[in-house]
Amino acid sequence: MEVEIATIGGYEEVGRQMTAVRAGEDVVIFDMGLNLSKVLIHDNVETERMHSLDLIDMGAIPDDRVMSDLEGDVKAIVPTHGHLDHIGAISKLAHRYNAPIVASPFTIELVKQQIEGEQKFGVENDLVKMEAGETMSIGDSGNVDLEFVNVTHSIIDAINPVLHTPEGAVVYGLDKRMDHTPVIGDPIDMERFREIGREGEGVLCYIEDCTNANKKGRTPSENVAREHLRDVMYSVEDYDGGIVATTFSSHIARVSSLVEFAKDIGRQPVLLGRSMEKYSGTAERLNFVDFPEDLGMFGHRKSVDRTFKRIMNEGKENYLPIVTGHQGEPRAMLTRMGRGDTPYELDDGDKVLFSARVIPEPTNEGQRYQSEKLLGMQGARIYDDIHVSGHLRQEGHYEMLDALQPQHVIPAHQNMKGYSSYVDLAESEGYKLGRDLHVTRNGNMIQLVE
Secondary structure, eight states: OOOEEEESSSSSSOOOOEEEEETTTTEEEEEOOOHHHHHHTTTOOOGGGGOOOHHHTSSSOOGGGGGGGGGGGEEEEEEOOOHHHHHHHHHGGGGOOOEEEEOOHHHHHHHHHHHHHHOOOOOOOOOOEEOOOOOEOOSSOOEEEEEEEOOOSSSOOOOOEEEEEEEEEEEOOOOOOOSSSSSSSSOOOOHHHHHHSSSSOEEEEEEETTTTTSSOOOOOOHHHHOOOOOOOHTTTTTTTSSSEEEOTTHHHHHHHHHHHHHTTTEEEEEESHHHHHHHHHHHTTTTTTTOOOEEEOOOOOHHHHHHHHHHHHOOOGGGGEEETTOOOOSSSSHHHHHHOOOOOOOOTTTTEOSSOOOSSSHHHHHHHHHHHHHHHTTTOEEOOOOOOOSSSOOHHHHHHHHHHOOOOEEEEEEOOOHHHHHHHHHTTOOOBTTTTOOOOTTTTTEEEEE
16 A cells, blocks of 8 residues: 655644645545744734635645645544644635544534634534544545544643554654643553554654754653742732733643632632633533633633723732733733733732743744833733643653654654754664655655555
C-alpha cells in the first residue's frame, strides 16, 4: 500500500497546522488551523467575511490547493485539540471535502461553535465524537484504522491521532507534554504509545511538534504551575486593592485553579471576555469542570462593563477579575483596562498576574510589551510567567522516539531555524537528514511507501 504525506501548513511557522496522510486510496486530514498573527497585523480584519483564497494569500489559513495532487479521497478531517491554530480554518475549508470531522467531545463542540459562528462557507460536514482510546475504520478497504491516544496539553481533551496502515502506523504527534499528574483529565497514555511502537509493522512515521526542542530537560506538570500560582496568590492575600489575572482562555485547568485560589483568599472570581466565557462555559456544560454556582461569566462588552462598574462600586478588594488579554491582544479585556477604556480603574500597587508566557512570535511579543507598559503607566505591579508550557522539551522528545521507534520522523510546528535542535536530537538517535528524517516546507509531498 502506498503511503504519502502532504505537509500543508505549520511546517514553516507555529500556526495554521494542516497535514494530510494518504494510505492507498484513503486520505485523512489532521488539523485545519489559523495563523492568528497574520490576522492581527491587519487592523479591523474580519476573517469570517473574507473568501478562503484571500485568507490563503495573506497566510492566515493553510493553502490546501496541494490536496489536488493527492490521488485519493478524503475520509476524515481530524483536529487534535481545540486551539485555533488547529481548528480555526475548519469553518473556512472543510466544506471542500466530503468527509466527517472526527474529534474528541470538547474539541468537536468547539468546532461546532466555530462553524455556527461563520456561515459564509456553508460547512455542513458531519461532526463525529470519538473518545481517547477508541478506534474507527477508515475507508472501504477495511485495513486502515484511526485511533485516538490520550495526551496532555494546555487544553483539555487533547489527543494524538494514529493512522494504522498495513505498512505501519503514522503517529501525528502535535501538541503535547508528558504530564503524569494533570490537574484535569487523565495522564498521557505512554503505555499505549509503547504498545504501538511494538505492534505489527511498528511505526512507519512520527510527525512531531518541535516547539520546545531547544530546551533541556522535561516540561513540568500542570501541577507545578498550579502550586506556583497558589504561592503567588497567597502572597497577595492581604493586599486591599485590585488584583487582576489573565491566562489562556482555553486553559481550563489554569482557569479552574485561579477560580479556586480566588475563593481561598476571600475574593469573588469572575470570568470576563468572549473567549473566556466560550471555553469555560463549554467545559462546564460538558462536565469537564465543576465551577462554583456563583461564578459569573460575561463575554459581551456591555455585560463586561456592567460587571466592572459593580466591582468598582462594591470594592475591588472583594473580586478577582479573570480576563482575556495575556498576549496583549488589542481588543482583549486586559488591554482595554491598560488603555483606561473600561470602568475598572487601576491604582498604584494593584496587581496584574500573567499566568501565561508570551507566544514567541514578533506580533505577540510587541503587543504584550505594549500592554505591560500601559498597565505599568497606571501603577500596576506585574507578576509574570506563572506558567508551564504545553509542549515537550528535549527529554520528552527523546522518550517519544524511544517509545515509538519510528522508521521515519517529520518535524513540525516550527520554522526552519526552530527545527535545528530537533534535528540534532534525532540525528543523535541514528536518524539521518534526507534519509529518514524529513525537514519539509508547507506544500510539500513526502512519499514513504511506493
